[in-house]
Amino acid sequence: MNEHSTDYNALKQSEPSLPARWYFDEAHHQRELKEIWHKSWVYVCRSHDLAEPLSFRTVEIGDQNIVVLRGETGEVVAFHNACRHRGSILCPERQGRLKSKLIVCPYHQWAYAASDGRLVKTSSFAEPDGFERDDYGLFPVTVAVWRGLIFVNLDAHADWDADLPFQREPAHLNNFPIEHMVTVHTWRKVMACNWKTFWENFNECLHCPNIHPELSDLVPMYGRRIVNVKDVPDWADHAGSEDPKYRGGLRKDSQTWSMDGSAQGHVIASLTADEVARGQTYGVAMPGMFVGAYADHMRIVRMLPLSAEQTELVAEWLVPHETAEADNYDISQIVDFAIMVMDQDLAACELNQRGLHAAPLQQGVLMPEEYHVKHFQDWVRARLQE
Ligand code: FES
Ligand SMILES: [Fe+2]
Structure with missing residues (x-):
């Protein structure tokens, strides 16, 4: 999800999603391994x-x-x-x-x-x-x-x-001192879904208000099912609004993605005021890596296909040295919040995966908010030369 540009108009015409069988068919999965995973x-x-x-x-x-x-x-x-x-x-x-x-x-x-x-x-x-x-x-x-x-x-x-690999703007991560940070927690999970099911979920917020009530409260724009304030036809009517629903960023008095929204006094020193105000910055390396950067920490999420319908997810939390060593910083604040959100995604993805087997379902259809999903699917099709 990227807050710097919007391609909302890319889906003005209704577009089919990828063929449903691409999410479970073993022969197709082998093709994706060969053409995508073994060349990325x-x-x-x-x-x-x-x-x-x-x-x-x-x-x-x-x-x-x-x-x-x-x-x-x-x-x-x-x-x-x-x-x-x-x-x-x-x-x-x-x-x-x-x-x-x-x-x-x-x-x-x-x-x-x-x-x-x-x-x-x-x-x-x-x-x-x-x-x-x-x-x-x-x-x-x-x-x-x-x-x-x-x-x-x-x-x-x-x-x-x-x-x-970073199809989406690695420069946005420049001020996050990623090479010097300390990994303070790692979480591994095996999900009963195809790798694309999870990737697509990470690329849209149409599901946010009902799947992620806590996240939608923290990032009010997500509560409107969008990832960029310009993702709605009438966005200009609210330009200049200070309400985070329209302006983006986190709810009032919150600084980071944590249980209580607090950065516990440990905002990363090298960030600009704008980067802190943004609330979250993303880096995306297809096919399987997603980096989230927040005021006090970063999170690297990697997924790897184990089979057509099983995907391994590994998340790592990184903080600056000073934060890792501080006795007034509780890492469970950032870890618990992200695991709560990822578990919610995971449950949704596993339901999505099961439903994809419906015999009459040839493929789904994409809605305008899902333009990052469309980019991803176009990328997959191009890799497979479809
Ligand atoms: S020494 Fe490696 S397989 Fe025999
Ligand atoms: Fe989600």
């Missing part, structure tokens, strides 16, 4: 999460398991998490630290250099004629680090350009 930048974790040399994270992008690690000399590298001998997973854990400079296969103990994936040893008493270790290094995966966020791309030829 996917957020893995923060650079801070791999602070120690030889620490690693693994991530599953559809059926592709990737290990991302910090080499001994500080560089971040990534490989397909698969042994070149007979294909075993190398690092079965979600995260950990290698015991040595080698990645050792848990099956027959072939060992690879952590720094570049070179095959260093096999476990046979003699290697056969014609066998060259150089031919059996780990398959590399393309990595990019943007402002302390680590992304991988399964397309070996992918070029990093911040505008590319």
Whole structure:
């Protein structure tokens, strides 16, 4: 959701939503993995999460398991998490630290250099004629680090350009010190819905007043089912109004997305008065990452498809160092609020998912407020060349 521009008129004509079966059909899901997920930048974790040399994270992008690690000399590298001998997973854990400079296969103990994936040893008493270790290094995966966020791309030829994954204005996050912030909480959930079902939900507020009463109270514009004050035909009649319903921003006396709306005296020092007044700033990296930035914290939300009808959601809360160390800042204020809102979304998405199976339902239809959903669906269609 973006408050800086509106494309309200993009849906003056009624437009069909994506075909319903695209949300549950297994063959279609495989196509999306191949054409979208395996050719896009996917957020893995923060650079801070791999602070120690030889620490690693693994991530599953559809059926592709990737290990991302910090080499001994500080560089971040990534490989397909698969042994070149007979294909075993190398690092079965979600995260950990290698015991040595080698990645050792848990099956027959072939060992690879952590720094570049070179095959260093096999476990046979003699290697056969014609066998060259150089031919059996780990398959590399393309990595990019943007402002302390680590992304991988399964397309070996992918070029990093911040505008590319962040389809929506990464510059709006410039004053948020994301690379220096501390992760104070992580929340993981497996949702019974297709990844697009959840993504679309995050891109419209037509559902806000009934699904999110507390959020709609905090962000009065959302209570009007819109994400930009200009998202209604008669917006100019209220231009100049100080009422947050028409002006945007948070309800009176609130500063951030927290249970009581208070930033507890910890507004991020580098923000402008406008950025604080805005209430929320978003960054969107399709297909699966959403960054929300607020007066005192940031939240990174990542989703990954586990199957056609299961999606993993991981949310991380970040605050500046000083805030993390302060004894007068209660993180449950920001964590509980966001989990309440995400749980509400999740319940709506799971209902949405079940209904999509109705045999006569070919596809839904988009309403004018859903122009970000339309952009997303156009992007999906373009990726699939439909
Ligand atoms: S599969 Fe890895 S050493 Fe055999
Ligand atoms: Fe929502």
